[in-house]
Amino acid sequence: MEREGFDFQIDRIISIVRDSDAKLVGLQFPEGFKRRSPGIAARVEEETGTSVIISGNPCFGACDLDVALLDRVDIMFHFGHAQLDDNTLSGKVYFIETRSSAAISEVVENAISELRGQKIGLITTVQHVHKLEDACRILEADGKECVIGTGDSKIAYPGQVLGCNFSAARSEECDEYLYIGSGEFHPLGVSLSTGKRVLVADPFVNEIREVDPSRILKQRSVVIAKSLDVNVFGIVVSSKPGQERLELAGRLKDIALKHGKQAHILSMDLVTPDQLLQFKVDAFVNTACPRLAIDEVGRFHAPMLTPQEFEIVLGEREWDNPVFDEITGE
Amino acid sequence: MEREGFDFQIDRIISIVRDSDAKLVGLQFPEGFKRRSPGIAARVEEETGTSVIISGNPCFGACDLDVALLDRVDIMFHFGHAQLDDNTLSGKVYFIETRSSAAISEVVENAISELRGQKIGLITTVQHVHKLEDACRILEADGKECVIGTGDSKIAYPGQVLGCNFSAARSEECDEYLYIGSGEFHPLGVSLSTGKRVLVADPFVNEIREVDPSRILKQRSVVIAKSLDVNVFGIVVSSKPGQERLELAGRLKDIALKHGKQAHILSMDLVTPDQLLQFKVDAFVNTACPRLAIDEVGRFHAPMLTPQEFEIVLGEREWDNPVFDEITGE
Numbered sequence: 001m002e003r004e005g006f007d008f009q010i011d012r013i014i015s016i017v018r019d020s021d022a023k024l025v026g027l028q029f030p031e032g033f034k035r036r037s038p039g040i041a042a043r044v045e046e047e048t049g050t051s052v053i054i055s056g057n058p059c060f061g062a063c064d065l066d067v068a069l070l071d072r073v074d075i076m077f078h079f080g081h082a083q084l085d086d087n088t089l090s091g092k093v094y095f096i097e098t099r100s101s102a103a104i105s106e107v108v109e110n111a112i113s114e115l116r117g118q119k120i121g122l123i124t125t126v127q128h129v130h131k132l133e134d135a136c137r138i139l140e141a142d143g144k145e146c147v148i149g150t151g152d153s154k155i156a157y158p159g160q161v162l163g164c165n166f167s168a169a170r171s172e173e174c175d176e177y178l179y180i181g182s183g184e185f186h187p188l189g190v191s192l193s194t195g196k197r198v199l200v201a202d203p204f205v206n207e208i209r210e211v212d213p214s215r216i217l218k219q220r221s222v223v224i225a226k227s228l229d230v231n232v233f234g235i236v237v238s239s240k241p242g243q244e245r246l247e248l249a250g251r252l253k254d255i256a257l258k259h260g261k262q263a264h265i266l267s268m269d270l271v272t273p274d275q276l277l278q279f280k281v282d283a284f285v286n287t288a289c290p291r292l293a294i295d296e297v298g299r300f301h302a303p304m305l306t307p308q309e310f311e312i313v314l315g316e317r318e319w320d321n322p323v324f325d326e327i328t329g330e
Numbered sequence: 331m332e333r334e335g336f337d338f339q340i341d342r343i344i345s346i347v348r349d350s351d352a353k354l355v356g357l358q359f360p361e362g363f364k365r366r367s368p369g370i371a372a373r374v375e376e377e378t379g380t381s382v383i384i385s386g387n388p389c390f391g392a393c394d395l396d397v398a399l400l401d402r403v404d405i406m407f408h409f410g411h412a413q414l415d416d417n418t419l420s421g422k423v424y425f426i427e428t429r430s431s432a433a434i435s436e437v438v439e440n441a442i443s444e445l446r447g448q449k450i451g452l453i454t455t456v457q458h459v460h461k462l463e464d465a466c467r468i469l470e471a472d473g474k475e476c477v478i479g480t481g482d483s484k485i486a487y488p489g490q491v492l493g494c495n496f497s498a499a500r501s502e503e504c505d506e507y508l509y510i511g512s513g514e515f516h517p518l519g520v521s522l523s524t525g526k527r528v529l530v531a532d533p534f535v536n537e538i539r540e541v542d543p544s545r546i547l548k549q550r551s552v553v554i555a556k557s558l559d560v561n562v563f564g565i566v567v568s569s570k571p572g573q574e575r576l577e578l579a580g581r582l583k584d585i586a587l588k589h590g591k592q593a594h595i596l597s598m599d600l601v602t603p604d605q606l607l608q609f610k611v612d613a614f615v616n617t618a619c620p621r622l623a624i625d626e627v628g629r630f631h632a633p634m635l636t637p638q639e640f641e642i643v644l645g646e647r648e649w650d651n652p653v654f655d656e657i658t659g660e
Contacts, residue, residue: 054595054609057598085511236386241404250381264384267385268387270600
């Protein structure tokens, strides 16, 4: 945790709670931060005299706001994610972005020799977004050009990508990308969404690596191939506020019917392989969190297609360039 | 399925949908019935021209109404459970109780020789509740007396028990109980809640057996013993409409604080051992579905107490007769 230096902004939270007349405070953490919740809750209660309720639900993004908890508390702090355009569900929610204080200059300097292009697109998650200008200066000092795209309305900061939105990467022309951060999925998404080379510079372990999308592309081909002759589809919709794409699901169902297929819309909060076991369909189509189809490939009892792959299966879209599923904004 | 003869009332559902001006219909099934959902959805769509959305969420009772789905559809059918007093959340919900047509006379006749008492309390789930009068006549023809308790406001029919409410068993004096139905938990709950002998007559497999609560009682002693010296408690609250006991959780937290313990309230939709792994506490207290602490004993990474056991641990209640946790009504 030391090296990562995440800022939970406890003093700011205490001051916001004190300035409010809140009596009941909600705290929501993504999975990786949940172990910090008892300590933070105890501190907030001690210093403000309020009562805290911690959200125990799985949380994988700002899309995943705990609306049941929000209904019950006077004020809620959501950790680890920046606000999305469409989840200002309430003035009661504060997004604590848990920015990292980890130094990035060393790993960015180390990355320079691995870069092949001249014009570099800089991307990262919200944890390092305040370091992109520094990274830019380092690259420019070495004679590179540097662009930081602004992204669509789902994106709070220039250069920021989500697991389901790579618009900031696409919004500026460049030769290749340098992703600053840890994790596999975000840079992979940029690679698949842009078709360009992506280099990862991980400041936590001081490591440079190139993203290789070939394994995922093969997996997607298998999923598509397995779904070509099936008849009954389950179209999965999430009820989470930032993931709900019921309209898309309805459109996909209409296409299925037009092609003489059966399709059933399944509405769920958390989508898991276990839970889908109950539904005897030949293939699933995922309109919930786009990561599901990719990250949990092979764990569902039937092929799990993205919406775009479903269109390929039904012959409504060419099977040439893969299109990575995203939840985009304005 | 043949022998069980569950009535899904498809014709009634179609007629209700036709008589409404619903365009979007929701269907919610408990786990055991979910595999029937695609067939029933297809039939409803075909005959009414509406669109159906199936709830994919886990569902273990009428307490578990899918409120997110309810928000989106014009009308919703909830299968497998009778209405609870407090979940008339909306005039849009119809409870399809899936009564069983299985004959009960043979198994009840077979049970007579195993009964020891004179005055027999008859209990069952909603699936067989319409057969209790028949069962009564069979017992009376053999010279037994027979009582069918009415239960509190959570209970829709005389003699009906839920996994979290045995008030119908307690409401009439009797020597012992005859439970008609399958499953382990309901008759076990009656045994623990009343302290009396419970005989199970299972009409699906034509089997008679006596409930033995001793294993569960031993398990509960172990859970209590393991929690006696711990300092940090996680008090679990469910956000499900029929399970939410936030007030109880708040009271338990106050008691913990009074005894110099730390306690954190964790609010969740579905409570699972996996999800609670994220929270590093010494013991949990469960105010959600009372079955959790019993059915999933040993699967949580820390002891999971019932509210009553928590009071025992803190010395606020005598450790003599175990009190089975229930969610009771008026």
